[in-house]
Amino acid sequence: MAASILTVDDSASMRQMLGFILRSAGYDVVQAANSEEALNYAGERRFDMILTDQNMPGSDGISLVQALRALPAYSRTPIVLLTTESSDEMKAMGRAAGATGWMVKPFDPNRLLEVVRKFVS
Secondary structure, three states, X not given: OOOEEEEEOOOHHHHHHHHHHHHHOOOEEEEEOXXXXXXXXXXXXXXXXXXXXXXXXXXXXXXXXXXXXXOHHHOOOOEEEEEOOOOHHHHHHHHHHOOOEEEEOOOOHHHHHHHHHHHOO
């Protein structure tokens, strides 16, 4: 069975691109437009990995990571932040919240798949 990945991004074009790249590689992909939607999906089913944008209206990616880590089912799930921000301070905040990794946008599709394969066998 294909690994399931939840992608979270307020940009429809980014969701479309992530979905295309991941589905083309054989992953089962569910997409959320914001943190609230992502938490609803996470409560309904189990994901093998979560890729989330940092800067979104309402709750940001770091807040989403904290909320997911508070759920027993997601205490060890790989969560990677996808963001245009690359400051060490933001990366430290992400790590402190429990993020597994950080990818700066724009990213190379092959690099994205390398990161996903590293965390999802």
